[in-house]
Amino acid sequence: MILTEIDHVAIAVHDLEEAIRYYQQAFGAEVHHREVVERDGVEEALIKVADSYIQLTTATRDDSPIAKFLETRGEGLHHIGYRVTDCKAALQAMVDAGARPIDEIPRPGSRGTTVAFIHPKGSHGTLIELVQE
Amino acid sequence: MILTEIDHVAIAVHDLEEAIRYYQQAFGAEVHHREVVERDGVEEALIKVADSYIQLTTATRDDSPIAKFLETRGEGLHHIGYRVTDCKAALQAMVDAGARPIDEIPRPGSRGTTVAFIHPKGSHGTLIELVQE
Numbered sequence: 001m002i003l004t005e006i007d008h009v010a011i012a013v014h015d016l017e018e019a020i021r022y023y024q025q026a027f028g029a030e031v032h033h034r035e036v037v038e039r040d041g042v043e044e045a046l047i048k049v050a051d052s053y054i055q056l057t058t059a060t061r062d063d064s065p066i067a068k069f070l071e072t073r074g075e076g077l078h079h080i081g082y083r084v085t086d087c088k089a090a091l092q093a094m095v096d097a098g099a100r101p102i103d104e105i106p107r108p109g110s111r112g113t114t115v116a117f118i119h120p121k122g123s124h125g126t127l128i129e130l131v132q133e
Numbered sequence: 134m135i136l137t138e139i140d141h142v143a144i145a146v147h148d149l150e151e152a153i154r155y156y157q158q159a160f161g162a163e164v165h166h167r168e169v170v171e172r173d174g175v176e177e178a179l180i181k182v183a184d185s186y187i188q189l190t191t192a193t194r195d196d197s198p199i200a201k202f203l204e205t206r207g208e209g210l211h212h213i214g215y216r217v218t219d220c221k222a223a224l225q226a227m228v229d230a231g232a233r234p235i236d237e238i239p240r241p242g243s244r245g246t247t248v249a250f251i252h253p254k255g256s257h258g259t260l261i262e263l264v265q266e
Binding site (some may be wrong): 005 | 134135136137138139144145146147152153156159160161162163179182183184185187189199205208209210211212213215223226227229230231232256257258259
């Protein structure tokens with residue numbers, strides 16, 4: 001089994017501060033890490049739950065994939081990040097199984113991770129991110 | 134912090150066997166638990182990832198919420214299950230924070246759990262399930 005953890009579940013939100021406040025009020029959650037990822041046009045706030053994260057994500061510019069998602073589908077579950085030991089090997093295993101990679105080779109993600117995204121088409125409608133810490 | 138684990142991420146799929154096969158081929162995943170939940174009109178296959186689950190879910194009848202979801206949005210991420218120690222207390226905390234419960238009181242879920250669903254409206258577009266083992 002290649003997956004070692006559900007690394008994170010990403011939730012697209014319009015207003016990051018408001019979403020953080022909701023998770024604080026509802027669950028007593030605290031933000032563990034926060035980061036603007038310029039390359040992807042997103043700002044993330046990570047809430048730690050055991051060894052996984054809830055990743056509240058908003059767009060920082062209009063051409064960001066999150067901006068497009070929010071426009072067409074509204075707020076909600078955006079993608080799932082699976083933690084793996086070796087991102088390159090996991091990507092290859094997925095491709096061998098018929099997956100359609102968005103990233104042909106692993107690239108830097110947030111938190112100093114190495115990541116690769118897989119297209120929802122070919123993966124039962126689910127945008128998947130492979131995350132190597 | 135009320136949440137002790139990301140209990141599961143639920144993915145709605147048309148064909149459960151095919152989805153299981155994909156997760157097996159791509160990740161070497163195995164089905165840990167399988168259950169038809171008549172009340173909800175769903176069949177689930179749980180893949181264990183550390184202390185969490187990927188819940189592949191399909192509809193068993195046309196009036197199931199999963200059937201409606203598949204018809205309108207297609208396959209993909211359906212809801213997130215957060216594990217809690219006390220479902221009733223967690224539900225109350227969410228309601229106090231402005232959440233809109235679907236289940237006013239906790240009820241039986243799959244795997245012998247006690248659960249309560251929270252409406253996406255009021256929770257930043259995310260259908261949330263509170264899960265007490």
